[in-house]
Amino acid sequence: xxSGGQFPQSLPRPHSTQSWAQVASSSSRTPAPSxxxxxxxxxxxxxxxxxxxxxxxxxxxxxxQRFQHALFGKFFGKPPPFEQVKKSLMDKWAFVGELQISDLxxxxxxxxxxxxxxxxxxxxxxxxxxxxxxLQLAPWKPFFEPVxxxxxxxxxxxxxxxxxxxxxxxxxxxxxxAHMGNLLKIDDLTxxxxxxxxxRVCIDLDxxxxxxxxxxxxxxxxxxxxxxxxxxxPTFCYTCGVIGHGSKSCPxxxxxEEGRTSPSLRDPRRSAVSSHRSSDIAAENVDxxxxxxxxxxxxxxxxxxxDSKFGSWMLVSRRRGRARSRGAGSFPVSAFVGAAAxxxxxxxxxxxxxxxxxxxx
Numbered sequence: 512x513x514s515g516g517q518f519p520q521s522l523p524r525p526h527s528t529q530s531w532a533q534v535a536s537s538s539s540r541t542p543a544p545s546x547x548x549x550x551x552x553x554x555x556x557x558x559x560x561x562x563x564x565x566x567x568x569x570x571x572x573x574x575x576q577r578f579q580h581a582l583f584g585k586f587f588g589k590p591p592p593f594e595q596v597k598k599s600l601m602d603k604w605a606f607v608g609e610l611q612i613s614d615l616x617x618x619x620x621x622x623x624x625x626x627x628x629x630x631x632x633x634x635x636x637x638x639x640x641x642x643x644x645x646l647q648l649a650p651w652k653p654f655f656e657p658v659x660x661x662x663x664x665x666x667x668x669x670x671x672x673x674x675x676x677x678x679x680x681x682x683x684x685x686x687x688x689a690h691m692g693n694l695l696k697i698d699d700l701t702x703x704x705x706x707x708x709x710x711r712v713c714i715d716l717d718x719x720x721x722x723x724x725x726x727x728x729x730x731x732x733x734x735x736x737x738x739x740x741x742x743x744x745p746t747f748c749y750t751c752g753v754i755g756h757g758s759k760s761c762p763x764x765x766x767x768e769e770g771r772t773s774p775s776l777r778d779p780r781r782s783a784v785s786s787h788r789s790s791d792i793a794a795e796n797v798d799x800x801x802x803x804x805x806x807x808x809x810x811x812x813x814x815x816x817x818d819s820k821f822g823s824w825m826l827v828s829r830r831r832g833r834a835r836s837r838g839a840g841s842f843p844v845s846a847f848v849g850a851a852a853x854x855x856x857x858x859x860x861x862x863x864x865x866x867x868x869x870x871x872x
Contacts, residue, residue: 547616547658571653577623580630581651584620585662586644596620599641607632619657622648635666635696635713638743664715666695668742671710675735678728679710687737691723692716709740 546552566574590596593614600622604610607629613621624630630650633639639646647662669691671684678687679701685694691714698711716722722741727734 575653578651580624580627582622582624582630582634583615583649583651583655583657583662584622584646585618586641586646588644590618590644591642596641600639600646603639604633615657617657617660619660620646621651631696635668637666663718664692665718666713667716667744668698668711668713670740670742671712672708672738672740673735674710674737675728684710684712687726687728688712688714690726691739 546556591599597612600612601610608625610625610629611623615621622630622633624633634648634650637646637648639648647665649662649664669688671687674687678684681697684697688694693715694712695715696713698713700706701711722744723739725736725738727736729735
């Protein structure tokens, strides 16, 4: 106690000092999520920001110029490290010329090709794969938002068996395949009438819809059933017919299994398949990020599931000729689509002349 009966004043405690590195390190441990991944916050930001930067047509044309031959890519399932992916693709695609590959958000890749022919070759000669994982490609498009985007289509070579010969022209092929997707290319052997067992075309398939097993064509007086076979599909489900997952992980498989243990409530009169319906299965969205990480061979079982409307009979592999683009004339690069030829039991269909390739939509 000090003189005069007063307690001495306590001295201020020295402040603990932290280095800038310590402060930065502690703050980086719990980073705030980006507004792009916070829907509620993103909506608030959009509603509170009136700023709009508008580009004129000439400016956008100049900006688009260097991406005119570019492609977007995304794996079915979790991809390997980017540097490994880049090296593998650069080695695999060295024959098309100089490529530039960069990574985008949400697992997307940006692939800049040296020419239109190179990009078309990569787009239509897939699917490509690394370590058993399928890489799906799509053409570049303006104002693409990879954070929110999913690849919804896939370029797949399709065989049309039993298609009447009078429908083997370009315009008719475009019409008969419109319910499946956009017609991208016509096989050169089909185009030149060199091979005529079946019509072979490349279609931009909608991944959210079950694959078409076949369809009817005709008029008011008669009709013919066309069988559809697919070459080198990505991961495909035999249960529901949708690309993007296998039968073991199909959400419809459990429902079907439960249905076998309980009385059917379906009207037996509705069991017949209507020739006017393109599919009996409801469409569903495909999320590539949650597709199975297993190799494709493990996704497609050697035997078809019981009572399945889809099966291994839908899949074929075949080495054919070059592809002819719709509107670009003869495509100069060989369209290799399979490692081994398989014989089919469909009748030999003669082919008619294709008058003129159509322009891309």
